[in-house]
Amino acid sequence: MSKTPELQNHVEEIIQKNVRRKWTSYIWDTFDKEPEERKLLTKLDAAVLTFASLGYFIKYLDQANINNAFVSGMKEELSLYGNELNYMTSAWTVGYVIGEIPSNIILTRVRPSIWIPALEVTWSVLTMLISKCETSTQIYVLRFFIGLAESGFYPGMQYLIGSWYRKDELAKRSCIFHTSGAIATMFSGYLMAAVYHLGGTGGVTGWRWLFIVDGVISLPIAFAGFLFIPDFPENSRAFYLSLEERAFAKKRMYLEGRKTKQPYTKTKVKKILSSWHIYLLALLYICFNNGNAGAAPVMAQYLKYSKNPTYTVTQINTYPTGTYAVQIVTTLAYAWSSDTFLRGRRWPPIIFGGVINIITYISLAVWQIPEGWRWTCYYLAGAGGGLSGLTFAWAHEICSDDNEERAIVVATMNEMAYVVQAWLPLIVWQQIDAPQYQKGFITATCLSVLMILTAFVIRLLHHRELRQKTGQDVSSEEDVVVVQ
Incomplete structure (x- = not known):
């Protein structure tokens, strides 16, 4: 550190005062x-x-709108009566998978305030172009490049958040960040219901207007990123942070044990690839990301196929948003409980979400259940969708002492989850199985069980790792902060 010992003592004093938590x-x-x-x-x-x-x-608005457009006229207008929706999802996923790790590696060398907004502008423009598509093949191509452009955002922003916030601050920020995806999915349903009535305006059908409106919303936000992303504490040039605040931020991360950028070497790469961190954290996220029905609009399809009663396009788009309302509430509950009442423990909410998933998807796999319980299960499925921020917060803490490992592990977690998502829905969430996705519900149940087991193994190994670093017998991995 280039700053004076006085600054270090000053920051340590402030942080020590903050340890005495008030209500x-x-x-x-x-x-x-x-x-x-x-x-x-x-x-x-x-x-x-x-x-x-x-x-x-x-x-997520751009990502979710393909499902809403599909059940709101795209299917009929473009004659998509096979598994085209699955192929559209997979085309996006392939692009997303290809770009994630390279993008996060680039972020360790290129300013996020340049790289991330440039990606956002690209995917916003490409999303608008879907409104011009006349064949499924055109949509496949655009979806691939949209996925490629979107690949750097989520792992990149999780990496950025992990570079500025301390342990007791991290889960809330990560989960609030993730919650915006659920809000977008809800909003997409309402937006489709509203935009659908624009059908015919300017000779453009309702589902096509959805992608045009997407661009109108997305582009201003994307351009704002060039101005407001602060980069990292060690190289920030944000206009809203003073020199003293930048120095203070660097010292906070130093005292947290969060390492800054170091050169890539063979030794470093070998260390990353030989550690359990990258494999088990990736497995945890694979199970989370694929252990739910997010790959298929299961409730919307159920409503679309319903004959008694029948539902309107507006109802088909709005009723499923209740699932995401549950996800928002539970995500925030997980974050606050993890950072406060659970003293930084990440695994208990993960276990809880997995158990809810198991109950929900076993019930839906049985299928012949009371109608009220079926609707309850569709909505309860949202409780398992809010764990992403916790898994990334856990990863930041586990990989604190190696910046490059942290960047690569975070990207690998997301990437490997989508590698599985590229092919798994084609097998278990097939459009032709709608609305009774029995294979998908059974698969989600099994992955939720595996997620719970993986969380326990990670907790055990991290506990052992901390004990080796400190030479102390700790009651849990969250009870020790190792200052490098």
């Missing part, structure tokens, strides 16, 4: 921090968290 911190962690640190975090939240959430909102 107000259970509402929001900055409420009982010292004024200097509170001011820094308020600025970061206003810029990083706001942009991350808005960016993820437009990413």
Whole structure:
């Protein structure tokens, strides 16, 4: 560190004062921090968290609208009566998978304030072009490049968030960031219901208007990223952070044990690839990401196939949004409980979400269940969808002492989850099985069981790792902070 010992002592003193938690911190962690640190975090939240959430909102809006468009006229207009929706999803996933790890490696060398907004502008323009498509093949091609452009955003922003926030701040920010995806999916349903009535305006059908409106919403947010993304503490040039605040942010991460950038070497790459971190954290995220019905619009398809009663296009698009309302509430509950009442433990909410998944998907796999319970299960499925932020917060903590490992592990987690998603829906979430996706429900159940087991193994290995570093017998991996 180039800063004086006085600065280090000053930051240590502030952080030590913050250790004595007041009840107000259970509402929001900055409420009982010292004024200097509170001011820094308020600025970061206003810029990083706001942009991350808005960016993820437009990413998920673009991603979710293909399902809403499909059940709102695209299927009939383009004669998509086979598994075309599955192929559209897979084309996007292939592009997404190809770009993730390279994008995060680029982020360790290129400013996020340049790279991430450039990707956002690209995918926004490509999404608008879907409104001009006349064949499924054209959509496949555009979806591939949209996935490629979107691939850098989520793992990149998770990596960025993990570069600015301490352990007791991390899960809330990661989960709020992730929640914006659920909000976008809800909004997409409402947007489709509203935009559908534009059908015929300017000679453009309703589902095509959806992608045009997407671009109108997305582009201003994308351009804002060039201005508001603060890069990293060690190279930030954000106009809203003073030199003293940048130095303070660097020292916070130093005291947290969060390493800064180092050269890529053969030894480093070998260390990353020989550690359990990359494999088990990736497996955990694979199970989370694929252990739900997100690859298929299961409730929308159920409503679309229903004959008694029948549902309107507006109802088909709006009723399933209740699932995402549940996801939003549970995601925030997981984050607050993990950062506060559970003292930084990430695994208990993961176990809870997995258990809810198991109950939900076993019930739907049985299928012949009371109608009220079926609707309850469709909505309860959202409780298992809010664990992403916790898994990434856990990964940031486990990989704190190697910046490049942290970047690569975070990208690998997301990438490998989508590698599986590229082919698994073609087998278990086939459009022709709608609305009774029995293979998909059984698969989601099995993956939720595996997620729970993986979480316990990670907890055990991380506990052992911390004990080796500190030479202490700790009651849990969350009870020790190792200052490098």
